[in-house]
Amino acid sequence: MSLEEFKNRNVGEQSYRMLDLEHTPETGLGKFGQVAKRTVKGELFVGLWVTLREMKNALFGGKMHTIKYPLEKLPISPRYRAIHDMLRLLESGHYRCIGCGLCEKICISDCIKMDTRYDENQRKEVSEYTINFGRCIFCGYCAEVCPELAIVHGGRYETASEQRASFSLFEDMLTPIDALKQQKEFDGFGAVSPNADENIKKTPLAY
């Protein structure tokens, strides 16, 4: 089953099959008949065949389920809300965050702490930005509210660490400048919807 099929929650679209269950026999004769039928029918051998088939599939068909976890990893769903990433603008490499403070405002567990100031060009710059992951409940509101797609949820779900601070500084979450080419646009929580272009209307400038 592929990820898309798995994520399809629309009941009725999947190919369900009803099991053909007989009624439980009431009379003694009925019970005897059921026992006799099951004895001759060889249903038990069907069970044996199923496990043998799976063993054959696993050993020779390459259908082993095991993921050797620390060595191999499963892809996570784009909707998964892991540790945040701060993205950069692809053209200039500058961080996308404009310091609007919406994420700080909306955060329901009040764990984003940020500060801004004017830089030498009188532009707003983010001077301090931390997320306290001891409090964050990974609700995704910050990613949803961000107008610049600057704060998003990334793929780092292995959050065991000696210090919370290892994840929470702005520099840690920011895409490294040399990895800018590898930066992927986020298609998960709070991302631009696939049909965003159709929804854009021209703002009338002249009256």
Next chain:
Amino acid sequence: MDATVLPEVTSLGVVIKAIIILTIISAIAGFGTYIERKILAFMQRRLGPTHVGPFGLLQIAADGIKLFTQEDIIPQNANKLIFQIAPAITAATAFIALASVPVFPDFIIPEFIPILGGTFVPSIAADINVGILFVLGMMAAGLYGPLLAGMAQANKWGIIGSARTAIQFLSYEVVTGLSILAPIMLVGSLSLVDFNEYQAGEFTEWLIWQQPVAFVLFLIAGFAETNRTPFDLLEHEAEVISGYATEYSGMRWGMFFIGEYANMITVAILASVMFLGGYNDLGFIAGWFIIILKISFFFFLMLWVRASWPHIRPDQLMWLCWKVLMPLALVNILITAIVMMI
């Protein structure tokens, strides 16, 4: 062959064979746990043990170290003496049962081996003339292990486990006895060596063709005897935690399992010798090789069944044994007797 008075049966030989049985069967029992985990894993499309040693083979050693070094806990209100000897009963009877089970054909140690070269070796530690009775009796006595263990440990799960031991014991033992009665009537002997001689020759001579019902019944009862799925009522985790073994840890717990695996091997050997032609040569295949194949098949079958079938309730076991299998066995004996008389 009147084996009881063979001159080759020396006390030294018996001691050597006893030691060989003990070491080899314990080793195979240990290896059996590995095989079981691997096969169950493959049947569920998992990998099984992989990390300790090549293909996870050293997992046995790791388990051994764990079992030996684990703290041996005796619960406070337990009956200490019985609690301590119960696992020994299971393990000891399992090995004693193997004493009168023939596995390989008799052979002569090749001349080039020093000291022992040229000695004739009957491949059975004790060919007593009531071999089958002895083996079944010993395996049945082995059930005292779980029974006493469960009652001695002052634990409710243990009590339930031993109660289940009792009903299981009472149910399947009848079937085991009755199912092999018909083949015994045909062979006219209780010695397993005679059973083997009876089936010498082509595979059409195998008793399974004459006694298919007895074979199936014996196999079912054998599963109950070794308390394997689908009859693992004694220690079914989902229902009674671990049944009789709940309070056991370390080597005492390990002894129950060595006993269980030794019993599995015994049942596998019994089924091969009694119904599948034993260690007679089959065409060009040597007897010692073919019996290993047969035993391996039965061992695999037990694991296979464990992976495939759900286990049954105690009342279903009693229903099965008393209302289905026992009448079948009786009818089988009756028909065999009538056919023999005609």
